[in-house]
Amino acid sequence: MTTADYIALAFFACVWMGYSWLLKGRTFFGRTSLTHAMTERRREWIYNSLRRDLKMIDTQIMAGLQNGTAFFASTSIFAIGSCFALLGATEKVDAVFADLPFVFHGGHAAFEMKVGGLAALFGYAFFKFGWSYRLFNYCTILFGSIPMLRDAESDVIAAERAAERVIRMNVIAGSNFNEGLRAIFLSIGYLGWFINPYVFMMTTAIVIFVLTRRQFFSQARLAIMDAGPPSNLHLSPVRRDIPSSGGSDLPEGL
Structure with missing residues (x-):
């Protein structure tokens, strides 16, 4: 480990924390992040479910979210196993790196420490995906407590409270x-650290640049923002959209 290695590792940690802090601020140069815009769409989706009795579409969406999370959790486990396999082949990898140009050869200990750090990254990702999967499971259970259309009409406050519980749990699961x-x-x-610390800093900066662009300057964000923000969904949407006659028909226009 050289001074450049420590600087590169500190740079990696700082830009990671800085990017996370930037997303929590929700805006960047006056632009709403893609993550925050999708949070509003989650809210819109859950409130829309209050307007229909048949919720098979919603349960399919929930299942899709869980399946995607389970896929990445499994992928993280495989990646951790690959890191341990790489530790068992240290001498072979060392021999390959010794013949490559521009690769800083720090010895067995440095290589094993870098692989251990990579395994720690995948371990962190696994715990986040695992917790997210469990929260999506809780979200599904909470979604089952959302009242049907007739019950939501008779007790609007309770229906909105149930919807807010689902929204909060869904947002937390999505955040993880x-x-x-x-x-x-x-x-x-x-x-990039396996090559040298300078490449490590460069590749980290490139990844952060790409992630920032996707959050604040991408076509995906533009597509969501063009749809327009939900209009006062927190102001008793059930009262506005559920007919007061008490029938089980869907409101007009839906």
Whole structure:
């Protein structure tokens, strides 16, 4: 480990924490982040479910969120196993790196420490995905407590309270999923450390640049923002959209 290695590792940690802090601020140069915009769409989706009795579409969406989280959790486990396999082949990898140009050869101990750090990254991602999967499971259970259309009409406050519980749980689960995915992305930048610390800093900066662009300047964000923000969904949407006659028909226009 050289001074450049310590500087590169500190740079990696700082930009990771800085990017996470930037997303918590929700805006960057006056632009709303893609993550925050999707949070509003989650709210819109859950409130829309109050307007229909048949909720098979919603349960399918929940299942899709869980399946995606389970896939990345499994992938993280395989990646951790690959890191341990790499530790068992230290001498072979060392011999390969010794013949490559521009690769800083720090010896067995440095290589094993770098592989251990990579395994720690994947371990962090696994715990985030695992927790997200469990929260999505809780979210499904909470979603089952949302009243049907007739009951929501008769007790609007209780229906909105049930919807808010689902929204909060869904947002927390999505946040943990995003943090796990961020660790997977940053592990790509971490691989630059196996070449030399300067490449490590460069690849980390490139990954952060790409992630920032996707959050604040991408076409995906533009597509969501063009749809327009939900209009006062927190102001008793059930009262506005559920007919007061008490029938089980859907409101007009839906």
